Amino acid sequence: MTRISHPRYAAFIAASSSTAFGHSSAVGLQVFDPRNGALLGIMPKPGDGPLVSAGFGGKELDQLYVACGDKLYRRKTKVKGATPPTPR
Numbered sequence: 001m002t003r004i005s006h007p008r009y010a011a012f013i014a015a016s017s018s019t020a021f022g023h024s025s026a027v028g029l030q031v032f033d034p035r036n037g038a039l040l041g042i043m044p045k046p047g048d049g050p051l052v053s054a055g056f057g058g059k060e061l062d063q064l065y066v067a068c069g070d071k072l073y074r075r076k077t078k079v080k081g082a083t084p085p086t087p088r
Contacts, residue, residue, distance in 0.1 A: 029054060029066060046073040056081020 029043040029051065045051055049069020057063050057074075061081035066073045 046075075047071050 028045045031040040047068045053067040
């Protein structure tokens with residue numbers, strides 16, 4: 001996960017095997033096409049407060065975890081998270 005700093009909000013990126021997810025507290029979770037950067041859609045924030053983090057988890061990397069305000073939300077996805085590189 002890569003953090004991008006901005007004075008008005010915090011944004012993070014969680015990568016899947018086929019789609020890059022980016023989000024900001026002002027809009028919700030934005031889904032982008034990694035090939036051309038086109039916005040594919042926006043998932044509304046699941047609760048009050050800013051979105052502060054997102055990432056894939058679960059045994060099959062098919063659960064998207066989102067921290068919003070002081071709560072953690074989980075949603076099953078059709079895409080799987082990218083497998084982290086193996087340390088050498």
